[in-house]
Amino acid sequence: MNLFLFDDDTVPLPPVTTSQAVQRVLSVFDALARGLGPAPPVRLRCREDVLMDAKAVDERVRAGERMSLVGILVAAPEVPVVAERLAQAGAVVAGHTVPGAPSPGSEVRLETLSKLDALLVTEPPASCRGVVGFVPTRGLLPASGSGITTVLARDAAVAQRVAAAVTGPDPRTTSAGFSRHWPDSVRLSAGEHPRIAVPDRAFLAELGRVEAARLAATADTLSVAGATTHEVELHGAGGLCRKRAAVALGDHEALLLPLGTGLCSLTRLATRLDTAAVLLPTRDGGGVGLLAKPFDDQVVLDLAGLLTGSQASTPYPDVGVRLIAFGSYLRGQPRAADLERVGARFTGFATTSRHYRLLLIEHDPPEAGVVPANRPSEGGPLVGEEWLLSPAALGEFVARLPSPMRLGTVELADGTSAPAILCDPSVAERSVDLTAWECWRAYLRHLSAVRPVAARAGS
Template identity: 30%
Template sequence: MQTGESKVEEHRMSTTVSRVRAAYARIDATGRPEIWIGLRPQEEVEAQARLIDERVSGGERLLLAGRLFAAKGNIDVEGLPTTAGCPSYAYDPQADAPVVARLRAAGAIVLGTTNLDQFATGLVGTRSPYGAVRGAHDPARISGGSSSGSAVAVALGIVDFALGTDTAGSGRVPAAFNGIVGLKPTRGLVPTAGVVPACASIDCVTVFARTLREAEQALSFMASPPARALPALPGRAPGPWRIAVPPTHQLGELDEGWAEAYEAAVRQLAAAGADIRPLDLTPFTEAAAMLYEGAFVAERYTAVGSFVDKAMAEADTALDPTVAGIITGARDIPAHRLFADQDRLAALRARAEAELADADALLLPTAPGHPTLAEVAADPLGANARLGRFTNSTNLFDLAAVAVPAGEVNGLPFGVMLLGPAFTDDRLARIAGLLQPEVRLAVVGAHLTGQPLNPQLLALGARFDRTIATAPVYRLHALPTSPPKPGLVHVGPGAGGAAIEAEVWRLPAEGLGRLLAGLPRPMALGRVELADGSHVPGFLCEPAALADAEDITSYGGWRGYLRGDRA
């Protein structure tokens, strides 16, 4: 029989390494090579995982230990080429971008760099010589861009979170199409050093995750102290959240069922106590059209125009023709047009700020619809322009944003976003949380704090609630699984049951559904009775699996068994 020390060692060494192995197995199983531009060798990543486990075991506090992430292919990752979606542009960075370095310093492990609309120019995810990135839920539909590979890697469960960038909506549109969360922070809150620019003055590094909490935690390590003076935000009167909502006709044409899904999100916020108030969307949509149709697109030529000119002269086949056309078309925009557009934008921004003055956030659909690959191929510019209707103005107006799932339409994800003034990021996240109701979950084994499967809970946005014992009506068994885990079986009063150590976690209801969908036999989800008489969902075990399992009830819990301490 294993000693307590050997059992603890087995669990410690399996924590991060097993997650890495599962991620690479998932990469193989999904069959989506177009997600990746650069993928680190599995052996190299496993070696890093072992070092992370050793550091944690040695007492280091690494709050992102065991988390796996990916970085958009225009963000520097040391050891992998930065391509920005163009092989002939590639260079070998000498160091990680600061955002990558900060996440690694907290214990997170980067698997690789992901595909994107070339030079981060597009909202479709198809403008890449590495292949069109297909939607996670329907491969006939686009994934959304430009941060396409990052979003799909998260949605398919390969990584816990991923980095994107957002100039016109690239950190939000892919989130909506793939049923995940996208945080677009206040401009300047996250450093853009080590990022190939699209429009340097308004670019933002963003984060995708399956839950709001996971995205917020990653963002907390990426952020810097504000490099500019904090604006004087309007004083907030006491009372419920004030949510601005435009009249439905101002949303324009939406895909079938999307208006109803948006209205359902409005009702959900109202039911949670929010004060819904009207807003004129006109300045937002007029400014959105200016991002590509006006002179501001000239900044894209400033970023990579000389490279694109040279590559076109050499008939470089790696250039996406749509991207090349947008960038070179910006070359000859006259300076006077830029000044005129700046004046017009200032007027529109003043109108938008006036509309938002008495609101905490503006709620909008993240996009007006979800096109197929064929529809984008037939009209690449028109389809892309439509997708930015609600997102293009955000950075021009210096707003913060968060995009979250808000149900489904015809079996595909539907998403909404909340917009607010610069540096209201935390406020927006709190409001977005009203769209993600929580449930409680009792765990007694491998999902306990510090155990191998606990990162699964954290990746789903779970937060620790309390430690408590079960009612004395259960027996606990050590199952011969990998990683080892216990089986909790209800035996009822007077049948030799005992109180078993447990933890209660709170997590989004959607997260519980995801956890249940991947729950392997012989585990099952049922009601667990706690010592205080309450009942919460929790992990139980099918009795048929106990034939060869050691009864460890006398240890009082899984941790006691691992230590070898009988209760």
């Protein structure tokens, strides 16, 4: 059973058109007049001020400016740099969240958002009904007090986009105690088969029947989606629980946890360990959480995408180096794990110009290599995959490339160029040319088709 499929999913907001920001602001204040406004943790700004901000967004849209948060209504802590970054991204700050809200043990419901799209609060809630919570690594978002900021939204993609818009230290703050930058080795993907730590049976036995079943069902859903799950011992008082959770994260991409206020709940551990986390509502009215190592924010966002189907189009952070892969480095092929091991993210397919050759390299198992064509008549367009890696990850990956593979540059069909996994041109003299197939997978499909025919003919 998938606990994350909602029968009453909200209809996605349509693309923003002229004056839509103003219309949405008017609808919020109209709802307030009818008693349907945001919950007490939100203190709305003056109606006229919010309308002026909305009109400014509409003017920017009419002028052709592209912004990542156009049409998004947000309530955020009263931190100037946060408001400025949200406005720059096209969001309208309709109000301010009260410091310290939600309080420990509180529950956030979908109704809390009312007509708003996202809330930025200083503490993760103990429960969320219909609301996704994203807790970025401590120090990435400008924040006062504890330095922990949670983005609550209707889905994970909106939460990620809002967090991305405000990420970065406040340049006007003299104290850098809670300010951190992305490391050069940041992982940009959870990979095809992430390793997930799940609580052992002894821990589940301490939970209520419904909560234990919820965690078990979530683990099953992750397994079906391609993740591998491993039971870990968690139960224990206070610091022991935190130590066991930290050890589990050392060997896994994420740790599945219940929400709530217990010693080993995600809500408690996210405020006491250096981590990134997501809180996910389930269809039965409850919720579960996923905890990851610091700066593995995209890892938990990918897992949220596996469970809910909501995934932003760009990673968090939206940085990295393009790399074009061919042959055995394509997804599902033997060496694709080398890319996933360094946190590389598949971003789509790419086609080269007609200046390259695809060669069969007689290894065990056989693989393909790409070399520049000596003459235009020898080459052809080749289909590869585009991946995104952090700079340090690219260096680590290249350092482990086996012979005869090497890092090079290819010209793509769209006129751009990008780093690519090529092979030493010297192998061309002793390799079979596969350029006519244009793609390693096409050649493999050909082999899978002709081998059964050959086998039947031999019999």
